[in-house]
Amino acid sequence: MAQQPMYRRIAEDLRLKIESGVLPAGKQLPTEGELSEEYGGASRNTIREAIRWLSSRRLVGTQPGRGTFVAEQVKQFNVPLNRPIESEAFEAAVREQGRVPRMDPPKVEVQSAGAELVSELQVEPGSSVVIRHQERFIDGGPSSLQTSYYPMAFVDGGAVELLQAKDITKGATKYVEEKLGIKQAGYRDRLRVRSPNAGEVTFFGVPDDGTVLMVVTNRTAYTAEGKPIRFTVTVFPADRNDFIFESGRVPPLDSSN
Amino acid sequence: MAQQPMYRRIAEDLRLKIESGVLPAGKQLPTEGELSEEYGGASRNTIREAIRWLSSRRLVGTQPGRGTFVAEQVKQFNVPLNRPIESEAFEAAVREQGRVPRMDPPKVEVQSAGAELVSELQVEPGSSVVIRHQERFIDGGPSSLQTSYYPMAFVDGGAVELLQAKDITKGATKYVEEKLGIKQAGYRDRLRVRSPNAGEVTFFGVPDDGTVLMVVTNRTAYTAEGKPIRFTVTVFPADRNDFIFESGRVPPLDSSN
DNA sequence: AACGATTTGTTCGTATGTATC
């Protein structure tokens, strides 16, 4: 029975201290030098391996120049999948959970459709697509990045507000329905977990060490005839969000949870 | 403008080679010693930092004694959230996607309810709970771990098969309804991402470095009166599964995707 | 079955860089 490497045993010992409350959330760990002494003169590199193991599990966080701290438990936000994901729905969901929403005005762009969009929106390769991008915040901190894609044909058909860099107050879905008579009959979400890209690391302020992951929800909305009318990508940090999906009749969700 | 550390630049260079196809999936990278020479005599530790960066993003995988290999793309499985999650539904979903399901017979256990179960099942603290645990496989590889919890009162009331370590062919939900007249009216899923525990690392055969995460779906099923009747936890490796949720009317999902 | 060669994993020591207070 081979025993575990030293850094692993040290990490395990620290993990127990954290989970048992000897080292409470927010508390600073001894410095690497101190831990080195504490654990029988193990090399500072070995201590760093142990801390890295804890860090990759988000049990601790390191801050250059300050120290290593036991991770604070972050309050989870419940992302309701059964509801619309437009601005008003986001605001309502956040307020329901007793928190404060904020949204930047959308950035609008026109690009030619790449492979994914061609498949999701069923448009011609290289045809123009309207992109509406919005940054969202909860309690002043970054919450999510949302990007919606519409066929340019919608704008040509009269839905010109899609090109304006401001919120469509009545909701883009309703707006498209009123302007073009294109009515949403349903949608499909696909949730996937992946590493953040450079822009997401910046926006969310997460460490760039591959430990924090993102949940990406791809929502494709369809008409009754099965024609896709919108493709929306929303990116959330995986460690601060739960995704709630309800089917049939269920009692209301206790928002304290 | 501070430039990036060397290990990061090396990692970025290797990342480009991987993403551009110079290093195709499955290909072995040069050994650490060779890379050390390639990158201007950088120390082997620095090379290892670069590889660690790639590894934490699942771009490469290392195998002691063998080498470092570009990660193979794993075929995603679509987990349908709109459907039941009992054995038959799992089998059907897997077959629909052209793959081969397998399930071990369930392990049954009785435990006293801890805090989470007390809250989810609304049972008395310390009261007995029936636990049914099942391991599931797709194409011979580990797919998911599912654990369902029922109040012991169901067994006392006559649903004795809940205690037997074999599949309830008609489905546990239907069985409970027939035996006890307790009818499921709806359910709520909560998806959350976390690190695997020791048992999950073993079962799924994933590296224990905190890089591979799990998606846990907690499903609580309710009666029309809002009484919880079942609590089910299913654990999936985050990198091999997409979670699909449909609302309203949507065209069928192309299972090739 | 045993051994040696190869490759990654662990541990040490040391020096210097950079962020914070």
Add this chain to the structure above:
DNA sequence: TGATACATACGAACAAATCGT
């Protein structure tokens, strides 16, 4: 500005896993 603490980088040695002989 100096002191402190984590981050990067180097060099070295040995351990452990793998594979072919």
